[in-house]
Amino acid sequence: MPNPDDMLFRTLADPTRRAIFERLCRDGEQTVGALTTGSGVSQPAVSKHLGVLKLAGLVRDRPDGRQTHYSAQPGALAPLVDWTGRMTGFWQGRFDDLEDLLKRMDQ
């Protein structure tokens, strides 16, 4: 199996983080406070998720006085877009090995 961008996958596998990222993609730049409002998740939790998204390169922060604004960086998703290509390569290799095995097997 090809080794996908592990951190990117783990970051987006969490539905809360994915929802935060989706919202930034949809609504543009936001503060932690704005992202927390009506989310049903505490502000420290939203901050923590933003930190993980930032580590994965999925969000960028822009300090502005006492506020920090967060925006989505969709370009960081490129490895995910490559996923199908890599999995196809993985399975084609498995098919080759399977065919070799079948040639060696007794009827």
Add this chain to the structure above:
Amino acid sequence: MTETTTETLSVVVEREMPFPPEKIWRALTQPHLIEAWLMKSDFKPVMDHRFRFSADWGSVDCQVMAVEPNRTLAYSWGAYGVGSVVTWTLTPTSAGTHLRMEQSGFRPDQPQAYNGARAGWPRFFAALEQQLARMD
């Protein structure tokens, strides 16, 4: 970028094999044979059986979802916190077997937790594709 994302994230590999379905079925379902072309596992061709593929890079958690001897085999495939389903279809041909593998359904393993968002991976990728389209 107009295709549905479910299709975009489905991987299909198919090949004509000069062997009968029964023989291929054995290679797909007997652990000592599976290990020779895929990975080590404690697989059993039994509905709902949970098993694990392991390799030096990590492991894949699976559960059998369909077993129709010599015709169809499906199991869930959970790796990197993301789940998908691998389905094998064997169709007899005059020269042997048409073997098809489809991996699809890329979905999160965890329930939704944020603002009641019901967004699964398909919706997420729909949003992503729109976003990428706007970037051009």
